[in-house]
Amino acid sequence: MATNEELAELLFPEITETIEDLEKRYPKRDLPEGAQVTRFAPSPTGFLHTGSLFTSMISYVIAKQSGGIFYFRLEDTDTKRTIEGSGNDLIDQLHAFGIDHDEGYYPTGDKGAYGPYQQSARRDIYKTVIKELIRRGRAYPDFCTPEDLDAIRATQEANKVLPGYYGVYARDRNLTVDERIEKIKAGTPWVIRYRSNGDHDKKTKFVDAIRGEIELQDNDVDVVILKSDGLPTYHFAHVVDDHFMRTTIISRGEEWIPSTPIHLDMFRALDWKAPKYAHIPSIMKLDHGNKRKLSKRKDPEAAVSYFLDQGFDPNALLVYLMSIANSNFEEWCIANKSFDFNKFQFSLKKMSLDGALFDLDKLNYFAKEIVAKMPAEEVLAKTKAWAEKYDAAFYERITSNEEYFGKILNIEKNRPNPRKDYAKWSDIERLTHYFYEPLWNEILDKGLPFNEKFEKSLVKEMLVDLADNMAYGVDEQTWFASVKEIAAKHNFAISNKEYKANPTAFAGSLSDSAEFIRVALTGTNQSPNLHEIMDILGDDVVKSRLKLSAERL
């Protein structure tokens, strides 16, 4: 009668190392007391998901704030879904958010002593552990075809029992070693399954760092740990990698809660200490009145590139996400006049337990606050960098005269409560057209939105009068006094109070006369401070715009 030892040898003759060898190669990390080792471990299946940014941000701050390590591991075991190059994209995008890892996978090669950091390069490590598990009788080759598994599932459904490969339904669980060897020698395809000793009627408890104690049914399913392509499944790779990479806290999506007993079961079988788990709530979206997880398929905002494309400052998204993670962060920002989440003491215990609805309004609010507090030079540099990538015409405009563009950005900026009208770089593009002659001409051609309650002839007269007679090159007060004077000449009120008191006595209000100038100069009836705009445009341009607008009436 053959032994498990022989079976292990037949399956993995190339594996000569043992678990002890691995323990030696990946020793306990020498870190100060309390330092946490966390990781971001995405599959290279596409671009960075907003939810992934959320969990990676959390893992990052936990490591940073405890003086530990944040590393990056590429979980590329699903060869069918792998998208070439997306691992590198993920790293680039994370980098855009300032979330850089200390250790792990890099496009240029691994960095760190606990690698390789790409699961496809760790085959031998998994096999070493599996070989040992087979020796101990805790794993076995299984010969079920997909059809066999379908049949098992169908029986289970008919019998109204739980689906899964367990107990009497685990067809090949109780094959003898001889039978297994025979099948393998006959060339029957196989996978390796973990042999669970769990009892479904018992409970496993574990303490989640966010939710506290969670009690679940014991795992009794013999899960697949090595697929027919020779790569491990997530369940097994997680246990092996996080053990040998010495991770101390796993922060992962809450969808993993139900499979945690599988992981704990395997940690126990290997006599390894399980890490702490922090199951992060998903970010949700309202869809026809129902909450659901943000979906990469349906929701553009599920990809972080959506925000980057529009020109949100990465920090704005981060600040928003941190405010979801720890709601006291928002108050902290106000109290500390800072939007740097690295300085904020993050706490897993303060995390909310249910998934937050993604709130674009709030993101916009934070984004405006952040841009408003940002020095004009920084806004310029960032807008320019964004435009270079996303908007060629805008880039052209910026670089044709950076000093001029800088002045535009400085409007009403250096004051206690600066303007807050830009949430993202594309807003700047949209709101500054009129500062550029060719674009202003386009606006003029489309027709200026003068208030229709006034006779065109009156508007025209006023515009010409203003062009010729208002004060140029003077301070705001003097200039505005001259405007009032001209307004009065045309029987417009020179203060809004006066007008309100007796509207019928006047041709129009002070606001109305200011609006004529505003519309003529900017093509809209909403704009920042007129005097500052004129200052930037220059007297000649102002005069010519007033006159041209008048001519077109």
Add this chain to the structure above:
RNA sequence: GGCCCGUUCGUCAAGCGGUUAAGACACUGCCCUCUCAAGGCAGGUUCAUGGGUUCGAAUCCCGUACGGGUCACCA
């Protein structure tokens, strides 16, 4: 369906047996103002529901409803 997790203003939420149930965003109104963006002030049936426990429940217990998740050779 089984099993988990959850439920405080429209949204994010504080709250830990006695509170006028914070705050922020959004919304509405007013003020300021050359218009906006801001800023200031004010406003709104908020503890899913039914039972307990208790002198007293948003807070503790049980049930119900609703929402989310999960049950793969995907992660």
